[in-house]
Amino acid sequence: MIHVALTMANNSSTPYFNRFAERIHQYPEYKFSFVCLYPEEPEMIEDMKRRNCDCYWIRFDENKKKNDYATSLIHLFRLFKKIHPDIVHTHLFDDSLPGLAAARLAGIKCRIISKLDSGYHYHYNPKWVSLDKLNNWNATHILSVSEENRKFIIDKEGVQSDKITLIHQGIPFDEVTNYAPSIKDKLINKYNIQGKKVILVVARYLELKGYRNIIEAAHILINYNNRKDLIFLCFGWGNWEKEFNPLVKNRKLEQYFSFNNSIDREELNCIYNIADMFIHASLYEPFGFVIAEAMVNGLPVVATRTGAAADVIEHKINGYLVKPNDSQGIAEGIRYVLDNNTDVMQKNAKETARSNFSIEAMLKKHLELYEKCVK
DSSP states (O other), rough: OOEEEEEEOOOOOHHHHHHHHHHHOOTEEEEEEEEEEESSSOHHHHHHHHHTTTEEEEEGGGGGGGHHHHHHHHHHHHHHHHHSSSEEEEOSSSHHHHHHHHHHTOOOEEEEEEOOTHHHHHHHOGGHHHHHHHHHHHHHHHSSSSSSHHHHHHHHHOOOGGGEEEEEOOOOHHHHHOGGGGGHHHHHHHHTTTOOOOEEESOOOSSGGHHHHHHHHHHHHHHSSTTTTTTEEEEEEEOOHHHHHHHHTTOOGGEEEEEEEEOOHHHHHEEEEESSSEEESSOSSSSOOOHHHHHTOOOEEOOOOOOHHHHOOBBBTTTTEEOOTOHHHHHHHHHHHHHHHHHHHHHHHHHHHHHOOBBBHHHHHHHHHHHHOOO
């Protein structure tokens, strides 16, 4: 039996861990244990109890990182010596830094890191990039989630290509498409989008997510192409009031933008079905779950050549591709979707998402990597 310990930080519950736990019993030659680094007892404990999997909690507060990295390393080392996993698989920087070091000290020969937050330090906190490289050194195998992610790890973090395996993330198709039609009218009224062409954006309110290019694209469409029927419906988290609202006001676009906090899954699924298109304008993206979600919902996608979009979207076949940091290109993509019949594109997008982003395919490729790792 191959025993894999999967770690995650800063999340009380991790949906993809739950989906793996639900399916791993189909593979009796594997055992999964789950480790959660969180400041208080996480939901993951109960999640895994219901799925008959072991789960361990290491106290870790991301607001007290410097102290908690050291203490969590000690606790992780003791845990790994106790449960003796064959593989330790980490996922975010905050669990990878102590987790991979603890696994190495505990003599765990197979140490895998998924680069789910790769690039964050490079763009926002460069002094920490050396620790990203330390994580890569402590890992025996590195998992990238897109080709762009793989190239970034090679070019910016100096990793040899033969150490990297590319595995796309998987999404639960039923969970991201089901919604109650009865809430549709309520949401249309709530966001005041009656009679509008709804352009959906779901991304954190960060510069890296390309909001400035979206705002400039709106300016082009509304002021130069006379498209007055648009509403850019944005959902995310972060300080949009400070970062992007001044630009919207400067461009006199207030009536065309609706910035909102994140919403629950059922409402988001409904919004996917209300919207006329989905825009993903990131300058860099390790993967981009919302791209896959929009595609499987059959929504026309205009996306920059980043993350999952660059890997699976064929221009004007199953989506519309734009160069990163190209406001004019985004405007042209929006105009293309508005002015053309996109039924075939939407059908192709659904088929592409279902063939590339299933949970089952993701789990199977993980198990293949684990087998390769222990040989």
